[in-house]
Amino acid sequence: MAAQDQTNQLPMGQLPIGQESDSGTIFSEEVIKSLTSSKVSDRDKAIAAISQNFSPLAAEVLTGLLKGGLFWDRDSQAFYLESNGLKPIWPTAAPSAAVNPKKVAVNNRQRELLASLLSARSLFDPKVETRREAAKKLIGAPNVDLTVVQRRLAEEDDPRTLDNLKIVLAMGALKNQEGSEAEKLAALTELERLYAPAALEDIKALASGSNPELAKAATQTLKLMEARAQRLALAETLFFGLSLGSVLVLIAIGLAITFGVMGVINMAHGEMAMLGAYTVWATQTILPGQPGLALILALPAAFLVAGTVGGAIELTVIRPLYNRPLETLLATFGLSLILQQAARKGVSSMNVAVITPEFMSGQWAIANNFSVTQGRVIIIVFCLLVFAAVYLALQKTRLGLEIRAVTQNRAMARALGVHSSRVDTLTFALGSGVAGVSGVALSQLTNVGPNLGQDYIVDSFMVVVFGGVGNLWGALLGGLIIGLANKFLEPMNGAMLAKITIMVGIILFIQRHPKGLFPQRGRVASF
Amino acid sequence: MISSYVRKAVVGLAALAIILGGSIAKAQDTIKVGILHSLSGTMAISETTLKDAVLMLIEEQNKKGGVLGKKLEAVVVDPASDWPMFAEKARDLLTRDKVAVVFGCWTSVSRKSVLPVFEELNGLLFYPVQYEGQESSKNVIYTGAAPNQQAIPAVDYLLAEGSKRFVLVGTDYVFPRTANKIVEAYLLKKGVAQADIITYYTPFSHSDWQSIVADIKRIGGAGLKTAVISTINGDANVPFYKELAAQNISASDIPVMAFSVGEEELSGVDAKPLVGHLAAWNYFQSVENPANSSFIKQWQEFIKDSKRVTNDPMEAHYIGFNLWVKAVEKAKSVDVDTVLKAIVGLETPNLTGGVAKLLPNHHLTKPVLIGEIEDNGQFQVVWQTEAEVPGDAWSDYLPESADLIADWTDPINCGNYNEKTKKCLGAEKAPAK
Numbered sequence: 001m002a003a004q005d006q007t008n009q010l011p012m013g014q015l016p017i018g019q020e021s022d023s024g025t026i027f028s029e030e031v032i033k034s035l036t037s038s039k040v041s042d043r044d045k046a047i048a049a050i051s052q053n054f055s056p057l058a059a060e061v062l063t064g065l066l067k068g069g070l071f072w073d074r075d076s077q078a079f080y081l082e083s084n085g086l087k088p089i090w091p092t093a094a095p096s097a098a099v100n101p102k103k104v105a106v107n108n109r110q111r112e113l114l115a116s117l118l119s120a121r122s123l124f125d126p127k128v129e130t131r132r133e134a135a136k137k138l139i140g141a142p143n144v145d146l147t148v149v150q151r152r153l154a155e156e157d158d159p160r161t162l163d164n165l166k167i168v169l170a171m172g173a174l175k176n177q178e179g180s181e182a183e184k185l186a187a188l189t190e191l192e193r194l195y196a197p198a199a200l201e202d203i204k205a206l207a208s209g210s211n212p213e214l215a216k217a218a219t220q221t222l223k224l225m226e227a228r229a230q231r232l233a234l235a236e237t238l239f240f241g242l243s244l245g246s247v248l249v250l251i252a253i254g255l256a257i258t259f260g261v262m263g264v265i266n267m268a269h270g271e272m273a274m275l276g277a278y279t280v281w282a283t284q285t286i287l288p289g290q291p292g293l294a295l296i297l298a299l300p301a302a303f304l305v306a307g308t309v310g311g312a313i314e315l316t317v318i319r320p321l322y323n324r325p326l327e328t329l330l331a332t333f334g335l336s337l338i339l340q341q342a343a344r345k346g347v348s349s350m351n352v353a354v355i356t357p358e359f360m361s362g363q364w365a366i367a368n369n370f371s372v373t374q375g376r377v378i379i380i381v382f383c384l385l386v387f388a389a390v391y392l393a394l395q396k397t398r399l400g401l402e403i404r405a406v407t408q409n410r411a412m413a414r415a416l417g418v419h420s421s422r423v424d425t426l427t428f429a430l431g432s433g434v435a436g437v438s439g440v441a442l443s444q445l446t447n448v449g450p451n452l453g454q455d456y457i458v459d460s461f462m463v464v465v466f467g468g469v470g471n472l473w474g475a476l477l478g479g480l481i482i483g484l485a486n487k488f489l490e491p492m493n494g495a496m497l498a499k500i501t502i503m504v505g506i507i508l509f510i511q512r513h514p515k516g517l518f519p520q521r522g523r524v525a526s527f
Numbered sequence: 528m529i530s531s532y533v534r535k536a537v538v539g540l541a542a543l544a545i546i547l548g549g550s551i552a553k554a555q556d557t558i559k560v561g562i563l564h565s566l567s568g569t570m571a572i573s574e575t576t577l578k579d580a581v582l583m584l585i586e587e588q589n590k591k592g593g594v595l596g597k598k599l600e601a602v603v604v605d606p607a608s609d610w611p612m613f614a615e616k617a618r619d620l621l622t623r624d625k626v627a628v629v630f631g632c633w634t635s636v637s638r639k640s641v642l643p644v645f646e647e648l649n650g651l652l653f654y655p656v657q658y659e660g661q662e663s664s665k666n667v668i669y670t671g672a673a674p675n676q677q678a679i680p681a682v683d684y685l686l687a688e689g690s691k692r693f694v695l696v697g698t699d700y701v702f703p704r705t706a707n708k709i710v711e712a713y714l715l716k717k718g719v720a721q722a723d724i725i726t727y728y729t730p731f732s733h734s735d736w737q738s739i740v741a742d743i744k745r746i747g748g749a750g751l752k753t754a755v756i757s758t759i760n761g762d763a764n765v766p767f768y769k770e771l772a773a774q775n776i777s778a779s780d781i782p783v784m785a786f787s788v789g790e791e792e793l794s795g796v797d798a799k800p801l802v803g804h805l806a807a808w809n810y811f812q813s814v815e816n817p818a819n820s821s822f823i824k825q826w827q828e829f830i831k832d833s834k835r836v837t838n839d840p841m842e843a844h845y846i847g848f849n850l851w852v853k854a855v856e857k858a859k860s861v862d863v864d865t866v867l868k869a870i871v872g873l874e875t876p877n878l879t880g881g882v883a884k885l886l887p888n889h890h891l892t893k894p895v896l897i898g899e900i901e902d903n904g905q906f907q908v909v910w911q912t913e914a915e916v917p918g919d920a921w922s923d924y925l926p927e928s929a930d931l932i933a934d935w936t937d938p939i940n941c942g943n944y945n946e947k948t949k950k951c952l953g954a955e956k957a958p959a960k
Contacts, residue, residue: 068901107688107909108805112780197745199750202750240738344575349566350795374773447765450572451572455732487737495727495730
């Protein structure tokens with residue numbers, strides 16, 4: 001007990017972190033009782049008590065609590081920690097396998113407290129990422145011990161961590177009741193320079209405070225930070241627009257081939273994307289534990305699955321209906337309903353779970369206050385790759401040449417020995433396959449379920465018609481323009497009105513320019 | 528020639544006899560129970576389960592010998608997530624199939640669509656989903672939560688956890704709009720500044736949440752503890768939570784309290800990014816209770832899938848079905864008016880260890896539970912009300928409905944009775960806004 005009393009008297013900042021304190025005393029009888037109690041407030045006490053102990057075991061216990069990996073076994077009166085199975089951590093004589101372990105639960109507020117307690121500890125971690133993350137967590141966290149931060153500031157060499165530590169200190173200086181005016185003014189300048197929106201409320205309080213000098217400086221700081229926020233928001237909106245646009249382009253490329261090049265109105269286009277998304281689910285089910293590999297393997301698989309189904313649809317449903325657009329529309333619409341209901345009966349009427357692998361989640365920090373989501377960046381790049389691949393396939397391959405020949409002049413192409421009906425099937429299979437590939441990307445963003453196709457069919461037709469039927473470039477630019485316009489309109493008047501405005505805009509545009517952004521020229525245009 | 532006529536006549540008569548005999552025999556032997564849930568279209572994802580739940584309850588009741596000595600017979604129709612079709616199918620059930628009771632509807636718009644049909648034909652509907660309130664019909668029993676049994680306690684929890692700023696995000700239709708209006712009025716009453724209540728509405732199936740989540744991040748990062756109250760419906764939830772995770776917003780930074788996310792919605796999701804976010808319901812599958820365990824076991828055996836989950840609207844149907852059976856047995860008749868008279872005041876155990884009582888306003892008493900999402904798609908209960916909360920049809924926090932009550936017993940017998948003026952607004956209804 002003596003050792004613990006000693007730790008209690010030491011303020012955290014003066015304690016060399018990592019110094020062993022007696023781990024045997026963490027779980028006093030009282031701590032065990034409050035930690036395993038069903039009351040939330042009891043666990044508060046236990047956390048406070050454990051946080052006073054600086055042994056590595058205490059850090060492990062706090063981390064375990066934060067991650068929900070600390071278990072209590074009432075039968076053997078022992079604590080276990082989850083790390084590839086349950087490992088006993090206390091007491092030393094605990095049996096190696098738990099009999100009836102129960103998770104020690106914490107709520108959000110406690111998680112926040114635990115995170116801030118652990119962050120102060122991990123400021124001294126040798127890994128720079130850990131320190132960065134820890135410093136960021138401390139901004140605006142409750143009960144930060146500033147002396148620890150001060151001490152770290154002297155030793156820290158990573159600029160991003162340094163900036164965040166400075167913000168923590170400046171926020172502390174603002175809040176400090178006994179701080180001098182000069183200190184507060186310096187803190188304001190620092191916060192403005194480093195752009196710390198977390199301090200906005202404190203600065204607002206100063207701006208309406210009794211000290212006129214400080215109030216003036218604070219108002220000025222607020223104004224500058226507001227301007228900064230607007231610039232950041234603009235950059236963000238630009239990125240969001242590109243990202244939404246790339247999703248629209250992805251789903252529209254396939255349609256640009258079947259509708260644009262072949263002139264077939266395929267209402268089941270969305271269901272081809274749905275097939276692609278279900279392929280991801282299937283590959284992830286076959287390869288449990290490797291969601292990333294499964295996702296990559298799903299790309300060719302989805303292309304083949306959707307392409308094969310597309311080819312079969314062309315042979316059985318669409319071929320007998322060529323030159324009868326209304327019947328084609330109705331038949332493919334019926335087909336889309338059949339495919340949806342097949343997914344409902346065959347798999348489940350509920351959505352299926354598709355895992356987002358590591359490389360698709362997380363953010364890339366471009367600057368301290370501006371980061372982009374990794375998954376979105378990958379999808380933008382992926383969209384451009386798919387576009388390039390389809391473009392090259394149409395321009396540089398034998399099949400592409402034949403496709404273009406058949407669409408431009410079927411009779412002439414046949415006369416020159418092109419097997420036109422085979423080309424039709426392959427073209428439709430290609431368009432469907434690309435739709436399947438877009439479904440793989442969609443599986444990372446939205447629900448994978450029977451309704452997936454329906455949600456995107458209108459958007460994809462919109463892009464193709466707006467971009468100009470029969471033109472791949474039109475699909476690319478059309479999609480990006482619609483995406484950007486949508487995202488720039490959204491902050492102004494909400495998601496609902498943005499969507500309506502875009503629709504009205506496109507209707508007006510199509511009335512003036514019925515052939516879209518890039519009208520098809522030449523012989524084919526006269527059809 | 529003659530023989531062929533005779534043969535035809537005999538066959539025809541025999542067929543007629545079979546049809547008539549069959550239907551007469553059926554009419555004597557069974558009580559018909561209508562199930563009005565979408566089995567195709569967008570809402571099939573949620574409603575198919577409820578259809579199966581009612582089928583299970585009927586099967587169970589028939590094993591016990593049915594009701595009033597007669598077997599129950601399910602009549603399942605598919606309104607296909609199409610609101611006007613809900614009204615057509617309801618009319619079919621009541622006039623053609625002559626069902627004694629209907630269990631059905633999910634969205635408020637489908638309920639509003641069948642309401643006139645049930646009132647005109649004097650049918651009986653059990654509606655199992657939490658909804659926006661501001662309604663009480665003689666012909667509907669609301670077994671889901673009214674706003675004071677979900678939204679208000681949820682807001683209380685967030686306030687107690689220290690949230691000072693609130694972002695209300697919802698799908699643009701009647702439930703989120705009304706629920707948010709009540710929540711906003713309540714927050715203002717609790718001293719939250721108008722500027723600290725920010726509202727967003729999105730279209731159905733909204734999938735691109737980048738801008739709104741970035742806004743939430745900005746609002747939450749501006750120094751005041753922020754919470755999100757989500758009335759996002761169905762399919763739009765997954766992309767929303769995925770975007771929150773993608774932009775590194777964890778539940779301890781900005782918790783999201785959802786009113787429409789349950790076990791079933793989570794079973795189609797990789798739940799890791801959602802851990803710690805909240806939901807308010809009257810039932811969670813994780814509640815440990817003998818009645819609940821046997822319900823879960825029965826359900827998984829019925830559906831032949833040991834991983835299928837149970838959820839709040841299923842419990843609502845469980846309670847509603849048992850109440851109806853009790854009322855029919857008490858009234859010794861399936862006549863709607865007699866059953867309605869018998870059902871008010873009846874009690875039946877719920878699945879969380881308490882008792883559900885049917886109040887004169889056709890709502891139930893329900894416990895309110897707040898759960899945090901765990902990585903297995905289940906909820907860990909972090910808070911619950913001490914006792915069951917009586918459902919309030921008309922919100923006390925909106926000025927236009929503060930004086931209104933519903934009471935379907937004598938002498939009031941009115942769904943929108945003004946306590947101040949002592950007048951029943953009747954068909955004129957209360958102002959919808």
